[in-house]
Amino acid sequence: xxxxxxxxxxxxxxxxxxxxxxxxxxxxxxxxxxxxxxxxxxxxxxxxxxxxxxxxxxxxxxxxxxxxxxxxxxxxxxxxxxxxxxxxxxxxxxxxxxxxxxxxxxxxxxxxxxxxxxxxxxxxxxxxxxxxxxxxxxxxxxxxxxxxxxxxxxxxxxxxxxxxxxxxxxxxxxxxxxxxxxxxxxxxxxxxxxxxxxxxxxxxxxxxxxxxxxxxxxxxxxxxxxxxxxxxxxxxxxxxxxxxxxxxxxxxxxxxxxxxxxxxxxxxxxxxxxxxxxxxxxxxxxxxxxxxxxxxxxxxxxxxxxxxxxxxxxxxxxxxxxxxxxxxxxxxx
Ligand SMILES: Nc1ncnc2c1ncn2[C@@H]1O[C@H](COP(=O)(O)OP(=O)(O)OP(=O)(O)O)[C@@H](O)[C@H]1O
Numbered sequence: 001x002x003x004x005x006x007x008x009x010x011x012x013x014x015x016x017x018x019x020x021x022x023x024x025x026x027x028x029x030x031x032x033x034x035x036x037x038x039x040x041x042x043x044x045x046x047x048x049x050x051x052x053x054x055x056x057x058x059x060x061x062x063x064x065x066x067x068x069x070x071x072x073x074x075x076x077x078x079x080x081x082x083x084x085x086x087x088x089x090x091x092x093x094x095x096x097x098x099x100x101x102x103x104x105x106x107x108x109x110x111x112x113x114x115x116x117x118x119x120x121x122x123x124x125x126x127x128x129x130x131x132x133x134x135x136x137x138x139x140x141x142x143x144x145x146x147x148x149x150x151x152x153x154x155x156x157x158x159x160x161x162x163x164x165x166x167x168x169x170x171x172x173x174x175x176x177x178x179x180x181x182x183x184x185x186x187x188x189x190x191x192x193x194x195x196x197x198x199x200x201x202x203x204x205x206x207x208x209x210x211x212x213x214x215x216x217x218x219x220x221x222x223x224x225x226x227x228x229x230x231x232x233x234x235x236x237x238x239x240x241x242x243x244x245x246x247x248x249x250x251x252x253x254x255x256x257x258x259x260x261x262x263x264x265x266x267x268x269x270x271x272x273x274x275x276x277x278x279x280x281x282x283x284x285x286x287x288x289x290x291x292x293x294x295x296x297x298x299x300x301x302x303x304x305x306x307x308x309x310x311x312x313x314x315x316x317x318x319x320x321x322x323x324x325x326x327x328x329x330x331x332x333x
Pocket of ligand 1: 027028029043044045063064065066067068069070071072
């Protein structure tokens with residue numbers, strides 16, 4: 001790969017379940033330039049994209065806004081047809097056999113719902129039972145499992161529009177799994193969720209992958225999602241694959257930093273500690289930047305031993321920052 005940022009693959013190349021080979025997607029866009037005039041422009045949303053994902057892998061698919069992530073997922077579901085290249089999911093060409101593929105994939109778009117807004121959650125599930133022609137016993141079994149693990153019992157009779165964002169997201173994930181898909185595409189599944197809802201969603205996905213071997217492709221702006229769920233991460237920017245490997249490798253390549261936010265008992269001068277530097281102080285609260293690949297536990301232990309610590313949290317670098325550092329590194333090498 002020309003970027004030189006490909007780490008050693010963490011996956012077994014046997015049994016590739018998702019395959020993209022030289023895929024491109026170009027959109028024709030019309031832009032109004034005057035009263036009756038418009039200009040045609042082409043947007044290359046995905047460019048020479050090739051990768052494979054093995055059955056049972058859980059892969060993070062990240063990149064800045066407009067990088068081409070959703071366009072890739074739409075091509076993997078068959079909603080969009082590639083302008084060039086080859087896409088296969090479970091051996092199926094998604095855009096030619098979208099309906100057949102739909103039986104084998106589940107999709108969750110965090111910012112949109114597939115549920116019927118005015119109906120109670122259970123009615124959406126009943127409709128999906130019929131739409132996907134799920135055998136009764138299998139539907140029952142999957143429904144019971146989702147209700148239990150996603151904590152949906154109390155929500156089944158509530159109209160979707162009355163659900164909180166976190167409840168709705170759990171409802172959407174349940175809906176995507178009623179037909180036992182072999183692969184699940186998740187587009188920002190934890191966006192806007194509180195800490196507890198995020199933890200519930202992540203733990204459910206981890207169990208699903210471990211117990212059922214469901215292949216998961218996860219798009220997110222939250223690096224903690226990736227850290228807790230995926231051994232492998234792919235970074236896309238301007239429609240091109242920039243990195244493919246473990247998250248730790250991405251931190252090394254991008255030399256990114258995490259931030260430890262500490263609340264002290266009282267206002268104190270900036271903390272002095274070897275492996276971190278204070279970047280902000282606001283009353284008794286201090287922000288310390290430290291290398292993302294270093295252990296937060298060690299740093300916390302050192303600070304706790306010397307300073308009157310009341311509370312703390314660790315903030316992951318945002319993806320845009322990691323990627324811009326990655327480019328800076330590349331320019332220097
Ligand atoms: N239907 C469309 N018509 C024209 N341009 C499009 C269309 N869909 C996407 N694009 C453009 O293609 C590029 C990639 O968009 P895409 O939605 O795939 O990015 P993304 O990585 O999912 O971004 P985000 O994180 O903001 O969701 C952007 O420049 C976008 O404006």
